[in-house]
Amino acid sequence: MTTRYKRRQILRWLGAMTGTTTALIATATSCTNTSTQTSSNPTVDLSGVTLNIAKFKGGWDLQLKLAGLDNFPYKTQFTEFTGGNLMVQAINANAIDIASCSETPPIFAIGTQDAVKIIAATKGPTIGQTVLVPKNSPAKTIADLKGKKVAYIKATTAHYFLIKMLKEVGLTLKDIDAIALSIPDGLSAFRKGDLDGWATYGYSIPQAKKDGARELKSAKDILSGNFMIVGAPSAIADPGKNAA
Numbered sequence: 001m002t003t004r005y006k007r008r009q010i011l012r013w014l015g016a017m018t019g020t021t022t023a024l025i026a027t028a029t030s031c032t033n034t035s036t037q038t039s040s041n042p043t044v045d046l047s048g049v050t051l052n053i054a055k056f057k058g059g060w061d062l063q064l065k066l067a068g069l070d071n072f073p074y075k076t077q078f079t080e081f082t083g084g085n086l087m088v089q090a091i092n093a094n095a096i097d098i099a100s101c102s103e104t105p106p107i108f109a110i111g112t113q114d115a116v117k118i119i120a121a122t123k124g125p126t127i128g129q130t131v132l133v134p135k136n137s138p139a140k141t142i143a144d145l146k147g148k149k150v151a152y153i154k155a156t157t158a159h160y161f162l163i164k165m166l167k168e169v170g171l172t173l174k175d176i177d178a179i180a181l182s183i184p185d186g187l188s189a190f191r192k193g194d195l196d197g198w199a200t201y202g203y204s205i206p207q208a209k210k211d212g213a214r215e216l217k218s219a220k221d222i223l224s225g226n227f228m229i230v231g232a233p234s235a236i237a238d239p240g241k242n243a244a
Contacts, residue, residue: 054099097235120229135212148196161219
């Protein structure tokens with residue numbers, strides 16, 4: 001399969017996100033039921049199990065601790081990531097057992113045949129996802145970014161909603177100087193004045209706004225709010241980790 005063909009395939013999947021998500025949630029529900037049955041198996045000894053968990057800043061570990069729900073019968077090892085795309089890569093490399101991300105990274109993973117399984121689906125807010133421009137930018141709409149240097153986080157919601165925003169004004173990624181950057185690299189480039197726009201999410205937004213960044217367009221009404229719990233096939237196949 002050529003790179004160009006893969007790219008076209010992924011873009012088609014992104015364009016049909018709603019239908020794909022429905023199928024993914026159906027699959028996730030089935031997998032969740034199976035996992036629940038396995039975890040209730042009293043013969044599984046969890047004392048020697050270590051679950052390697054991906055998390056965002058201020059994520060699962062902090063929330064579970066504050067809720068008093070962090071007393072597990074197994075060991076946990078939390079590793080912080082800045083994006084679901086990186087979590088999916090870590091799962092594919094068998095470095096992580098389980099993670100939570102938006103629906104976009106798993107769709108890219110499916111397109112590239114990465115070893116990632118969807119085991120559950122949740123609903124979450126769509127706020128904190130936006131296209132930013134520098135404080136002195138003359139841009140008033142997404143259409144004003146034509147021919148401009150715009151960064152995005154590859155294989156994430158930022159990648160998806162940037163494509164959708166451009167499509168709304170009759171543009172594609174080819175009509176801008178699109179640059180795939182991680183959140184730290186994107187924030188650094190944005191602060192240096194190297195970018196005309198930045199499709200980003202999460203903690204990077206308030207940090208950029210401290211320097212006067214302005215929201216050009218929010219993705220609040222574009223994104224579905226579907227979030228996936230994804231796992232490594234090797235962890236699912238392991239009786240102890242599966243039960244955990």
